[in-house]
Amino acid sequence: MKQLNVSPLKNIIKITLSVPPDKSISHRAIIIGSIANGRTEIKNLLASEDCLNTLKIMQQLGVEISSYNNFETVTVYGKGLHSLIEPKNILNCGNSGTTIRLLCGLLSGQSFLSVLTGDDSLITRPMERVIEPLTLMGAKLFGREHNTKVPVVITPGILHGISYEMPISSAQVKSAIMLAGIQAKGETKIIEKEKSRDHTERMLSAFGAKIKSDKNEIIIGSEQSLEAQSLCIPGDISSAAFFIAACAIIPGSEMVLQKVSVNPTRAGIITVLKKMGVKIESTNKKEASGEPIADLFISSGDLTAAEVKGSNIPLLIDEIPILCIVMAQAKGKSIIKDARELRFKESDRIKTMVQVLRKLGIEVTELEDGLEIIGLGGEPFKIDHSIEWPRHFDHRIAMSIAIAALKANEPIQIPGAEWISTSFPNFEKLINQIQMAVV
Numbered sequence: 442m443k444q445l446n447v448s449p450l451k452n453i454i455k456i457t458l459s460v461p462p463d464k465s466i467s468h469r470a471i472i473i474g475s476i477a478n479g480r481t482e483i484k485n486l487l488a489s490e491d492c493l494n495t496l497k498i499m500q501q502l503g504v505e506i507s508s509y510n511n512f513e514t515v516t517v518y519g520k521g522l523h524s525l526i527e528p529k530n531i532l533n534c535g536n537s538g539t540t541i542r543l544l545c546g547l548l549s550g551q552s553f554l555s556v557l558t559g560d561d562s563l564i565t566r567p568m569e570r571v572i573e574p575l576t577l578m579g580a581k582l583f584g585r586e587h588n589t590k591v592p593v594v595i596t597p598g599i600l601h602g603i604s605y606e607m608p609i610s611s612a613q614v615k616s617a618i619m620l621a622g623i624q625a626k627g628e629t630k631i632i633e634k635e636k637s638r639d640h641t642e643r644m645l646s647a648f649g650a651k652i653k654s655d656k657n658e659i660i661i662g663s664e665q666s667l668e669a670q671s672l673c674i675p676g677d678i679s680s681a682a683f684f685i686a687a688c689a690i691i692p693g694s695e696m697v698l699q700k701v702s703v704n705p706t707r708a709g710i711i712t713v714l715k716k717m718g719v720k721i722e723s724t725n726k727k728e729a730s731g732e733p734i735a736d737l738f739i740s741s742g743d744l745t746a747a748e749v750k751g752s753n754i755p756l757l758i759d760e761i762p763i764l765c766i767v768m769a770q771a772k773g774k775s776i777i778k779d780a781r782e783l784r785f786k787e788s789d790r791i792k793t794m795v796q797v798l799r800k801l802g803i804e805v806t807e808l809e810d811g812l813e814i815i816g817l818g819g820e821p822f823k824i825d826h827s828i829e830w831p832r833h834f835d836h837r838i839a840m841s842i843a844i845a846a847l848k849a850n851e852p853i854q855i856p857g858a859e860w861i862s863t864s865f866p867n868f869e870k871l872i873n874q875i876q877m878a879v880v
């Protein structure tokens with residue numbers, strides 16, 4: 442197991458950083474580019490393990506994809522929705538829920554057999570959430586353990602549109618239905634109780650698909666054809682969140698993060714941190730490939746407790762581990778509720794964060810759908826040597842511990858640091874940059 446050693450910061454941070462490209466948008470750029478007609482050029486693709494798994498799978502499905510300058514520019518030579526070919530082997534999605542769920546939707550409408558699998562974490566994650574609606578559309582897909590788990594086998598089905606009310610808020614499920622919908626006969630309607638990230642809607646529209654999206658309702662037109670585009674992927678707010686948090690918990694710090702995606706369906710972390718006392722200003726606002734981006738200027742302030750729940754949860758679902766670290770530094774009791782979905786991520790992030798926070802010396806209560814955290818009011822984390830680090834966790838938990846280490850009473854050796862490369866390959870480099878840039 443790889444360890445990352447992070448020492449407490451001795452002084453304040455003053456730095457300008459560029460965060461890695463957005464993971465969700467990168468997956469979609471590869472998949473949608475692969476089924477469009479023509480040459481899609483992608484600048485600034487995230488070359489993390491998860492996205493490279495998506496890329497390799499699209500190549501196994503017969504799509505020609507080339508990359509220059511270590512993925513600075515990736516060219517996808519799409520030949521349309523019906524040009525994919527039967528893969529010769531099982532498609533391995535690794536750790537990536539986005540890859541497997543989106544591909545279930547896409548491959549449901551294809552005329553060949555495919556089998557999708559993943560790593561030890563992915564094979565435990567729920568798949569009925571995509572298998573059920575796709576089956577209602579006429580797809581023929583089957584999963585282990587009575588259609589609930591990976592591996593998933595997909596055989597040719599004839600798809601028709603449906604009207605589907607989402608029982609949970611999930612952009613992966615919504616996107617799977619949309620990628621099946623563009624191949625189906627008749628309109629597909631999706632109704633979300635709480636709006637989840639809308640990158641698939643935005644990107645399909647940019648590629649010329651007929652999609653109407655109004656508040657929480659999306660209508661996808663029948664049997665579509667997509668046209669290639671040039672894309673530039675913005676910085677990932679989920680990766681930026683770790684450094685915003687670092688700035689928030691080290692009083693007197695200031696940071697500029699450049700060209701970050703500030704899509705409102707992803708920017709919940711900015712709203713909550715502002716309420717907690719962090720100063721965040723967005724400047725240079727513009728659009729890149731249908732997504733709003735901005736430079737973020739962050740400065741620390743006195744942190745107060747917060748309550749996060751309901752429809753705000755999907756807007757910051759991936760940022761909850763790092764939000765817990767900020768809450769643990771705030772003054773008072775913070776509460777996160779309605780976040781049961783955290784139990785089905787790359788690890789059970791409620792259980793894991795409870796253990797991490799206890800190890801950091803924090804008083805925390807595990808709720809069925811969240812956590813209650815008593816903040817230290819700015820005191821350093823005091824490592825409890827009688828508690829172990831969790832045995833099973835994931836990239837976002839490892840990075841959250843690394844940020845906490847900047848404000849701990851002693852250096853921390855973070856176990857499981859190899860997971861970080863699923864989403865943030867140069868995380869260690871940026872942490873080192875922060876360590877050097879203190880003034």
Ligand code: S3P
Nearest residue numbers: 465539610611612613614758759
């Ligand atoms: C993602 C959607 C979210 C998120 C995941 C990426 C996506 O998952 O947690 O990291 O790219 O669509 P759910 O759809 O399960 O909420």
